Amino acid sequence: xxxxxxxxxxxxxxxxxxxxxxxxxxxxxxxxxxxxxxxxxxxxxxxxxxxxxxxxxxxxxxxxxxxxxxxxxxxxxxxxxxxxxxxxxxxxxxxxxxxxxxxxxxxxxxxxxxxxxxxxxxxxxxxxxxxxxxxxxxxxxxxxxxxxxxxxxxxxxxxxxxxxxxxxxxxxxxxxxxxxxxxxxxxxxxxxxxxxxxxxxxxxxxxxxxxxxxxxxxxxxxxxxxxxxxxx
Amino acid sequence: xxxxxxxxxxxxxxxxxxxxxxxxxxxxxxxxxxxxxxxxxxxxxxxxxxxxxxxxxxxxxxxxxxxxxxxxxxxxxxxxxxxxxxxxxxxxxxxxxxxxxxxxxxxxxxxxxxxxxxxxxxxxxxxxxxxxxxxxxxxxxxxxxxxxxxxxxxxxxxxxxxxxxxxxxxxxxxxxxxxxxxxxxxxxxxxxxxxxxxxxxxxxxxxxxxxxxxxxxxxxxxxxxxxxxxxxxxxxxxxxxxxxxxxxxxxxxxxxxxxxxxxxxxxxxxxxxxxxxxxxxxxxxxxxxxxxxxxxxxxxxxxxxxxxxxxxxxxxxxxxxxxxxxxxxxxxxxxxxxxxxxxxxxxxxxxxxxxxxxxxxxxxxxxxxxxxxxxxxxxxxxxxxxxxxxxxxxxxxxxxxxxxxxxxxxxxxxxxxxxxxxxxxxxxxxxxxxxxxxxxxxxxxxxxxxxxxxxxxxxxxxxxxxxxxxxxxxxxxxxxxxxxxxx
Ligand code: SF4
Ligand code: FES
Numbered sequence: 248x249x250x251x252x253x254x255x256x257x258x259x260x261x262x263x264x265x266x267x268x269x270x271x272x273x274x275x276x277x278x279x280x281x282x283x284x285x286x287x288x289x290x291x292x293x294x295x296x297x298x299x300x301x302x303x304x305x306x307x308x309x310x311x312x313x314x315x316x317x318x319x320x321x322x323x324x325x326x327x328x329x330x331x332x333x334x335x336x337x338x339x340x341x342x343x344x345x346x347x348x349x350x351x352x353x354x355x356x357x358x359x360x361x362x363x364x365x366x367x368x369x370x371x372x373x374x375x376x377x378x379x380x381x382x383x384x385x386x387x388x389x390x391x392x393x394x395x396x397x398x399x400x401x402x403x404x405x406x407x408x409x410x411x412x413x414x415x416x417x418x419x420x421x422x423x424x425x426x427x428x429x430x431x432x433x434x435x436x437x438x439x440x441x442x443x444x445x446x447x448x449x450x451x452x453x454x455x456x457x458x459x460x461x462x463x464x465x466x467x468x469x470x471x472x473x474x475x476x477x478x479x
Numbered sequence: 480x481x482x483x484x485x486x487x488x489x490x491x492x493x494x495x496x497x498x499x500x501x502x503x504x505x506x507x508x509x510x511x512x513x514x515x516x517x518x519x520x521x522x523x524x525x526x527x528x529x530x531x532x533x534x535x536x537x538x539x540x541x542x543x544x545x546x547x548x549x550x551x552x553x554x555x556x557x558x559x560x561x562x563x564x565x566x567x568x569x570x571x572x573x574x575x576x577x578x579x580x581x582x583x584x585x586x587x588x589x590x591x592x593x594x595x596x597x598x599x600x601x602x603x604x605x606x607x608x609x610x611x612x613x614x615x616x617x618x619x620x621x622x623x624x625x626x627x628x629x630x631x632x633x634x635x636x637x638x639x640x641x642x643x644x645x646x647x648x649x650x651x652x653x654x655x656x657x658x659x660x661x662x663x664x665x666x667x668x669x670x671x672x673x674x675x676x677x678x679x680x681x682x683x684x685x686x687x688x689x690x691x692x693x694x695x696x697x698x699x700x701x702x703x704x705x706x707x708x709x710x711x712x713x714x715x716x717x718x719x720x721x722x723x724x725x726x727x728x729x730x731x732x733x734x735x736x737x738x739x740x741x742x743x744x745x746x747x748x749x750x751x752x753x754x755x756x757x758x759x760x761x762x763x764x765x766x767x768x769x770x771x772x773x774x775x776x777x778x779x780x781x782x783x784x785x786x787x788x789x790x791x792x793x794x795x796x797x798x799x800x801x802x803x804x805x806x807x808x809x810x811x812x813x814x815x816x817x818x819x820x821x822x823x824x825x826x827x828x829x830x831x832x833x834x835x836x837x838x839x840x841x842x843x844x845x846x847x848x849x850x851x852x853x854x855x856x857x858x859x860x861x862x863x864x865x866x867x868x869x870x871x872x873x874x875x876x877x878x879x880x881x882x883x884x885x886x887x888x889x890x891x892x893x894x895x896x897x898x899x900x901x902x903x904x905x906x907x908x909x910x911x912x913x914x915x916x917x918x919x920x921x922x923x924x925x926x927x928x929x930x931x932x933x934x935x936x937x938x939x940x941x942x943x944x945x946x947x948x949x950x951x952x953x954x955x956x957x958x959x960x961x962x963x964x965x966x
Contacts, residue, residue: 345656346548377539380881386541454882455572457543461659461667462652 252316254298259312267307267318268296272479277472278320279329279358281336281447282395283308285479287404290396293336295329295358330362338369341390342448348457349449351465355393357472379424381432384454391449392422398451402442410436422450484905487513487521510925512908518915523908525901525929526764537887542568542878543662545887549874550656552891555599558592558647559867559892561660562729563874566863568662570750571878573855580848581664584650586729587840588659589865590833591646593728594684596868597785597830598643600930601691602636605823608927609698614920632694635687639830642677642684646837649673664852674841681838685799688831692803695827699820700810710819710903710928713738714780715771716787717895719749719866724793726800726832728866734791735771735781740815743771749864752873758890768897769890780898783870784932785825790815795828797835803828819903819931867892869933896932903928 251260254271261270266289268278280296283289291309298307299319307320319325336342336355344350379387394413399422402410410431414423426433436442443451462468513522533552537545546564550557562585569577577585607620610629618624626633644654649669651657659665699706717735721727724734733747733755747755758767759776770779781787790808795801807816807824840846863874870892877886893900907928912921 346544346551348544348547378541378883380541380883386882388541452541454541455543457541458547458658458661459666462657463667 250312250314252312252314252318254318255321259318261312265312267298267300267310267312267316268479270312271307271320272476275476276320277361277474277476278307278479279361279472280308280479281354281358281393282397283479284397284400284445284447286441287397287400290400293332293393293395295332297325297328299325326362329358330364331368333359333362333364334366334368336393337364337367338371339374340372340392341374347391347449348452349391351460351462351468353449353467354447354472357467360467361472379429379431380454381430382436382454383432384438385431385436385443386452386454387422387424387431388450388452389422393448394420394422395447397445397447398422398442401445402436402440405441408435408440408442410434410440410442484520484523484909485901510904510929512912512925514912514917518913518917520908520913523901523905524763525897525904526766534887534889537876537884540884541882542571542876542884543882545876545884546660546662547656547658549889552889556592556596556868557655558588558651558657559865559872560874561651561657562589563863563865563867563872564876565660565662566730566865567861567874567876568863568878569664570861570863571858571876572662573857574663574853575855576853577664578848578850578853580668580845581851581853582729583840583843583845584665584668584851585660587669587837587846588647588650588657589729590836590840591643591650593643593833593868594688594830594837595640595643595647597826597833598636598639598691600868601695601823601826601830602633602639605927605930606632606636608923608930609695609823613924613927614918617919617923620923635691639684639687639691642680643833646677649677661852663854666851668848668851669846671847674846677837678841681834681841685831685834685838688827688834689799689803692824692827692831695824696803696806699824706820707816707818710907710931711817712899712902712906713817714782714899714902715743715774716791716815717771717781717783718788718791718871719864720792721796726788726792726795726804726829728788728829728833730865733864733871736791736815738815738817740790743773749873750862752862752864752875752890756890758894764897766894766897767890769895770898781895782899782932783892783895784822784868785829786816786819786822787870788866789825789828795832797832797839800828800832800835803831819928822931869893870895893933900929900932903931 251258253259254276259270259274259276268280268283271278278296278298280293282293283296289308291306294306296307297304300310300316333355337359342355344356347353350356374390376389378389396413398411399413402408409425412423412425413420415421423429424431424434509526511524511526512520514520537548540548545568546561549560549564552560603622606625607622610625611620622633647657648654651659652667659667715735715737717733719727719731720734721731733749733752734745735743737743744755755772756769757772758769760767768780770776771781773779789804795804807828860877865872872892873890875888876884879885904925907924911924915921
């Protein structure tokens with residue numbers, strides 16, 4: 248493996264076809280990301296993974312690594328931009344961590360901690376979206392969707408079902424359930440689906456399990472999100 | 480209207496004094512006083528803005544989220560809401576009886592909460608008034624002043640509270656906004672190391688609690704003229720009592736007595752609370768006024784909290800607290816005590832009891848067990864009642880077949896004490912303010928009466944007496960005559 252690029256002053260080896268995010272992850276360097284998942288094609292929508300390549304902003308989850316690239320990631324400027332994006336995600340939805348059952352297992356919360364986000368900064372939108380509790384085993388709380396489309400990709404590409412879709416444009420974009428009624432109960436969604444376990448935040452939730460795991464034993468209680476670089 | 484000083488005959492001719500917000504009182508506490516030109520008091524009202532929105536907020540949420548979510552209701556005793564909601568939802572998941580470990584761990588959490596809240600209430604919020612006098616120098620009348628004049632007392636206050644918070648942390652995972660109780664049980668037990676840490680401290684916690692009872696007892700007995708009569712009103716009182724009529728903060732049946740101590744009802748299953756208690760809405764207040772149906776709205780109001788509980792129970796199960804209860808009953812002379820300042824004395828007896836129960840539980844191997852959850856046949860409705868630090872707390876939920884809450888009704892301790900607090904401040908206004916020029920010290924008397932019942936209205940961040948207090952005297956036309964403020 249002779250190819251490499253420079254990330255924050257450090258040489259990072261890579262294989263043909265790898266993205267910057269993947270190569271950095273293999274080398275144990277964490278780049279914040281939300282819509283990327285190693286098992287799915289990158290989507291490039293959340294922009295959390297933005298780095299500077301030879302001085303220009305680009306999403307590291309979609310950008311292939313090239314020999315000799317000079318990449319900046321862990322800089323004050325980029326982390327500041329990531330923090331602002333995270334704050335916007337917080338205020339667009341209802342992310343009340345203290346009473347959210349995904350707390351401690353939530354990538355958005357863990358990313359906010361990683362970026363040192365101390366407050367939401369912007370005015371809250373306080374959306375009021377009804378939950379879909381129609382399914383016997385799963386609850387959908389649309390108030391927390393960050394539109395990463397992982398469930399859409401998982402259901403379509405792995406489960407072969409197309410249970411979820413993103414609908415609308417721009418600020419009106421929202422998650423929908425592909426059923427005439429719009430209710431999860433009227434789809435063939437099931438516990439075994441990949442889409443059932445892929446949501447990085449607290450939208451797609453197994454019913455009646457909330458808060459079963461005590462504080463201290465949840466995923467990000469044990470290790471912060473940056474320790475999971477290699478999973479990228 | 481039947482309640483004296485609740486509504487003046489000609490409010491338009493009177494001047495208005497608003498104490499807003501009441502310092503060391505959380506939420507939005509506001510007292511308005513209407514005075515005429517001779518400073519004669521015509522109307523006194525305590526307004527508390529709170530909670531009503533919260534019930535709406537819970538509707539439409541999945542039930543398992545509720546015990547964690549409701550903790551946002553109160554900055555001082557979130558655990559009470561956490562547990563009252565969990566108890567209501569135990570019934571929804573069909574957990575009629577919890578495992579012994581779960582019940583004891585919840586009890587431990589709750590008694591830790593009682594200890595920390597009572598310590599905060601007494602030492603941080605009330606001891607400045609009690610040790611220095613109600614109209615003493617306002618710059619000294621706070622916990623910092625207590626620390627300077629009585630360093631040992633202030634230090635113990637801090638450490639008692641800290642211990643209670645530590646009990647909460649090991650049972651709920653965090654000091655505030657923990658998650659320990661879940662419908663059907665709890666999500667964690669104690670490790671041996673956690674238990675041993677607490678065991679190291681509990682003996683002096685019990686001892687300090689005993690001394691705290693003696694401190695307030697002495698303060699009370701030194702000035703019976705003040706302590707037995709300040710803000711006094713007679714009323715019914717209510718609490719839950721445990722098996723055999725024991726003092727019990729976590730579980731029991733409802734018992735109510737009239738002002739002479741005669742039983743009004745007893746052994747009432749709190750699932751039936753709505754048959755016994757009705758809530759009245761009055762146009763001038765956001766907070767409802769509950770009363771016993773059997774006695775009607777004029778005669779049926781009551782008080783809750785330490786003074787009610789300690790006089791409502793037959794006995795206390797732990798020896799030191801039982802000894803202190805007997806001393807108190809003895810002092811009261813065979814009939815119920817109604818003096819608001821006696822809340823402090825009974826509050827410290829309760830703190831002692833909480834410390835003793837924590838000690839017993841720490842010696843119980845069940846708190847290390849991992850048999851933590853039960854489930855049974857799913858139900859659509861549940862009521863959970865607990866004795867919170869400031870009094871009886873009701874949580875009532877209906878949950879649909881999709882697990883979503885469709886109805887929530889909460890009667891919080893402050894609401895239960897609503898009429899009682901209004902009566903106390905009216906008494907104080909009549910006795911101390913009537914006909915006199917209003918000063919900060921006099922107005923603090925009103926606050927002293929409120930704080931005897933409720934620090935809940937008192938947020939921890941304002942505990943240093945730093946919350947600004949504004950008083951405005953407004954004439955009949957609404958023009959500002961005089962303003963007092965402290966900051
Ligand atoms: S529901 Fe979850 S996985 Fe699906 S788009 Fe929203 S945040 Fe992403
Ligand atoms: S992770 Fe790259 S854009 Fe979302």
